[in-house]
Amino acid sequence: MYDKGIAVNSLSKTFSLPGIRVGWVAACDEVTDILRDYRDYTMICAGVFDDMVASLALEHKEAILARNRHIIRENLAILDQWIASEPKASYIRPAEVPTSFVKLDVNVPIEAFCLTLLQKYGVLLVPGNRFDRESYVRLGYSCQQETLKQGLQLLSACLKEF
Numbered sequence: 001m002y003d004k005g006i007a008v009n010s011l012s013k014t015f016s017l018p019g020i021r022v023g024w025v026a027a028c029d030e031v032t033d034i035l036r037d038y039r040d041y042t043m044i045c046a047g048v049f050d051d052m053v054a055s056l057a058l059e060h061k062e063a064i065l066a067r068n069r070h071i072i073r074e075n076l077a078i079l080d081q082w083i084a085s086e087p088k089a090s091y092i093r094p095a096e097v098p099t100s101f102v103k104l105d106v107n108v109p110i111e112a113f114c115l116t117l118l119q120k121y122g123v124l125l126v127p128g129n130r131f132d133r134e135s136y137v138r139l140g141y142s143c144q145q146e147t148l149k150q151g152l153q154l155l156s157a158c159l160k161e162f
Contacts, residue, residue, distance in 0.1 A: 022054040098142035106162040
């Protein structure tokens with residue numbers, strides 16, 4: 001690792017365990033010492049249940065990661081097809097990750113669009129302005145294929161209004 005680099009990860013997205021608050025940091029000793037002190041100050045220890053589930057997930061790491069990669073690859077292909085056929089959407093195709101930033105060509109602030117999409121169509125996307133990315137939405141696709149297809153269909157219907 002780069003001597004000034006800091007890498008963080010958790011079990012939340014990679015292992016499909018969003019409720020489990022277990023993660024790690026790889027960095028130089030100076031940084032990890034500061035983070036360890038801060039962690040000790042803010043929490044005594046991780047929950048017993050979280051530790052147990054984390055241990056179980058890590059014991060079955062290869063099977064879980066293979067399953068998740070399979071889901072993401074198939075769903076990215078669905079998203080690719082939708083992007084190719086939707087004139088108001090574009091993105092830089094990500095590698096194997098469960099979410100992507102999709103640029104939407106709409107004539108209103110992205111937050112207003114997302115509220116309409118949620119209220120009228122029942123589809124929840126995170127507006128990109130929450131990440132300093134106006135005109136973008138964060139779209140997750142590590143779900144059942146039918147759910148993704150239906151959500152993209154509804155997103156297209158909403159885009160037609162704008």
